[in-house]
Amino acid sequence: MISDGSTRRQLLLGGVGAAAGLSVIGPDVARAASGDKAEPKVEDGKTLERLLYNERLLIYGYEHALGTEFLKHDARELALRQLAHEEAHVARLKAHLSALNLPTTTVQGPKRKQPLLFPPQAVTDLFNAAQHEHDALQVVVQIESVAESGYFVAAANFHDPQLVRLAAEILACEAQHWTMLVDLLHRGDATQAVPHPTVRGSMHIGTPHTTPH
Amino acid sequence: MVGDAIEGEPSHDPALGGERSRRQLLSRGGTAALGGALVLAGCTSKVKTPSHVPISPKTPHVKQDIKILKMLLGLEYRSIAAYTQCIPLLPQPAPPPSGGSQPPAPSPPGHKPPPPLVLMVPLSFTAAQTFQDHELSHVRELSGFIRQAGGKAMKPASFYDLGPQPKSRADVLKVLHEAEQKLLAGYLGVVNLLTPKELRGAAAAILANHAQHSAIIRLELGLAPIPGAFLSGPE
Numbered sequence: 298m299i300s301d302g303s304t305r306r307q308l309l310l311g312g313v314g315a316a317a318g319l320s321v322i323g324p325d326v327a328r329a330a331s332g333d334k335a336e337p338k339v340e341d342g343k344t345l346e347r348l349l350y351n352e353r354l355l356i357y358g359y360e361h362a363l364g365t366e367f368l369k370h371d372a373r374e375l376a377l378r379q380l381a382h383e384e385a386h387v388a389r390l391k392a393h394l395s396a397l398n399l400p401t402t403t404v405q406g407p408k409r410k411q412p413l414l415f416p417p418q419a420v421t422d423l424f425n426a427a428q429h430e431h432d433a434l435q436v437v438v439q440i441e442s443v444a445e446s447g448y449f450v451a452a453a454n455f456h457d458p459q460l461v462r463l464a465a466e467i468l469a470c471e472a473q474h475w476t477m478l479v480d481l482l483h484r485g486d487a488t489q490a491v492p493h494p495t496v497r498g499s500m501h502i503g504t505p506h507t508t509p510h
Numbered sequence: 511m512v513g514d515a516i517e518g519e520p521s522h523d524p525a526l527g528g529e530r531s532r533r534q535l536l537s538r539g540g541t542a543a544l545g546g547a548l549v550l551a552g553c554t555s556k557v558k559t560p561s562h563v564p565i566s567p568k569t570p571h572v573k574q575d576i577k578i579l580k581m582l583l584g585l586e587y588r589s590i591a592a593y594t595q596c597i598p599l600l601p602q603p604a605p606p607p608s609g610g611s612q613p614p615a616p617s618p619p620g621h622k623p624p625p626p627l628v629l630m631v632p633l634s635f636t637a638a639q640t641f642q643d644h645e646l647s648h649v650r651e652l653s654g655f656i657r658q659a660g661g662k663a664m665k666p667a668s669f670y671d672l673g674p675q676p677k678s679r680a681d682v683l684k685v686l687h688e689a690e691q692k693l694l695a696g697y698l699g700v701v702n703l704l705t706p707k708e709l710r711g712a713a714a715a716i717l718a719n720h721a722q723h724s725a726i727i728r729l730e731l732g733l734a735p736i737p738g739a740f741l742s743g744p745e
Contacts, residue, residue, distance in 0.1 A: 371626070371629040378736070383739075386739055429624060452711050459702070462701060465717055465741075468715075469694070469718045469721035469741045471718075472719070473735065480630075481628075481629050484628070486637075491722040491726065494645075495647075495712070495716055496718035
């Protein structure tokens with residue numbers, strides 16, 4: 298059960314999730330903030346690739362939540378609408394990435410010894426543990442937080458002004474998604490659905506400490 | 511006077527929490543504009559210099575950044591005036607049936623699952639106050655950036671033209687919606703013009719908060735809460 302959305306978010310932002318042994322999603326997002334000195338176009342391409350990873354995770358999350366058949370009525374309709382937005386984001390990000398005309402190896406970087414697991418184990422575990430509508434929605438809320446974090450970092454790090462604006466636009470959209478989901482979970486309590494004056498997201502996904510299992 | 515509740519709406523309990531009472535007193539002490547100005551004057555005295563954005567009088571293009579930040583500050587002040595005018599006209603939230611805003615606890619395995627969740631958004635007095643508090647926080651942040659850049663953060667105007675006096679709940683929501691739309695357009699138009707990248711991130715983070723406010727208000731107005739996948743897209 299969600300007892301306090303803002304507290305949960307604050308804890309996640311503060312890295313408590315990681316400290317508790319929870320999985321870290323999108324480690325490359327953190328790397329983006331460190332600012333390696335590659336060519337601006339290449340950096341933008343890498344950032345787009347990271348955002349696409351997060352978007353694919355969102356699509357997986359919505360599709361999986363819908364597939365559980367836990368979602369009823371309003372939750373189902375909301376998930377379907379927001380899923381369509383994520384698909385539109387993917388299309389736009391792909392178009393920008395393609396326009397950069399960068400070799401795939403440049404954007405994706407050197408091959409990893411262990412390829413990035415998709416979906417991450419933390420997400421799979423949460424869905425496996427979900428028993429009801431609100432459990433499934435909570436997983437999607439957490440993935441939305443990860444996406445917010447990615448776009449927040451991207452809005453600062455993109456070199457191309459068009460991409461800065463795009464990141465800000467999609468950050469706003471993901472923030473609205475988060476708000477609608479939390480509003481649903483909290484039965485119309487707008488103070489829970491918009492808990493903070495800024496939206497920076499979270500890089501962590503873990504077992505929601507507010508849900509007893 | 512704006513402090514009067516809209517006919518047919520539940521009245522407000524003046525004996526609620528301290529912060530609420532303070533703001534109620536301020537907003538009921540005269541015109542909406544005066545009440546708003548008093549609230550705003552109070553908030554500008556608490557400005558702290560932010561440390562996470564590396565902007566200084568020597569930052570390249572700092573004059574342009576200050577100009578942009580002042581424009582955004584003006585929009586935030588206007589929005590605070592709108593909330594100050596409208597908050598007293600919004601209803602108190604109905605007491606929760608049970609368990610406050612908490613979602614139901616999951617049933618133990620084998621029991622009947624909880625009823626389906628239903629989307630409800632009563633934009634209550636309390637919620638609007640929370641949104642106004644967010645705007646005050648934005649004012650503090652923007653004012654801090656301006657000072658850090660070597661500029662002088664202006665004070666709020668003594669009067670904001672917010673249109674005709676709202677007469678219905680829908681009017682109130684329209685005033686708030688318009689204020690949030692202006693903020694969205696303002697931030698979106700300049701987010702990629704700011705020079706330090708951390709300042710762009712800060713602006714995007716505030717923009718996203720206004721988008722959240724807008725979604726709630728739109729839902730209450732009976733509009734699509736999220737008009738599209740992109741903020742600037744067609745409604």
